[in-house]
Structures are given as C-alpha cells and as structure tokens.
Amino acid sequence: MRARKSRHHWPGGGSVRRHQHRRHPLFFAQGAGHRSSTRSIAIGQYLGFAAVLSVAVAAAFGASFLPEKAISYLGLLPLAVGIKAAVQAWRHPNDPE
Numbered sequence: 001m002r003a004r005k006s007r008h009h010w011p012g013g014g015s016v017r018r019h020q021h022r023r024h025p026l027f028f029a030q031g032a033g034h035r036s037s038t039r040s041i042a043i044g045q046y047l048g049f050a051a052v053l054s055v056a057v058a059a060a061f062g063a064s065f066l067p068e069k070a071i072s073y074l075g076l077l078p079l080a081v082g083i084k085a086a087v088q089a090w091r092h093p094n095d096p097e
Contacts (some may be wrong), residue, residue, distance in 0.1 A: 063071055088095075 063074065066074075
C-alpha cells in the first residue's frame with residue numbers, strides 16, 4: 001500500500017479549494033425549507049469574509065505604528081491566546097464557552 005501524498009497546496013487551486021466547496025452545501029442545507037435562506041446564507045458568507053479582511057487590514061495598518069523590534073513578537077500573540085483558551089478549557093471542562 002502506497003502512502004498518500006498531501007494535497008494541501010496553495011494558491012491557485014488544487015484540493016484545498018475543492019474541500020472548501022464541499023462545506024458550502026452544509027450551510028445551505030441548514031436553511032432548507034426557509035424562505036430566502038439561500039440569499040441570507042450567501043450574504044452572510046460574504047459579510048463574514050469582508051469582516052475578517054477588514055480586521056486583517058486594520059491590524060496591518062496598526063502594526064505600522066509599532067517599533068520594528070516589537071513586530072517580531074506579534075507572532076506570539078495567537079500562541080498566547082490559544083494557551084489561555086486551553087488552560088481555561090482544562091480548568092472548566094463543563095463550561096460551554
């Protein structure tokens with residue numbers, strides 16, 4: 001039996017894009033039987049993407065005001081947030097958040 005090659009290649013297509021399109025029917029299936037659910041789901045998808053893009057642009061703009069040495073430590077921020085969430089989940093396993 002041969003080992004499977006990873007198909008996670010960027011950008012310009014490939015299986016990553018195909019996997020994303022497989023999840024979209026799940027969003028539309030949730031709105032089955034409701035009036036104009038397809039339109040509201042599609043609008044929500046685009047608004048969500050625009051919000052994420054806006055936050056990224058704002059963060060990049062805000063980072064331009066930081067000193068050069070501080071920018072290298074920004075990569076630790078997501079790590080710290082993840083560790084904090086893991087510790088909270090470990091301390092309070094039955095908490096829904």
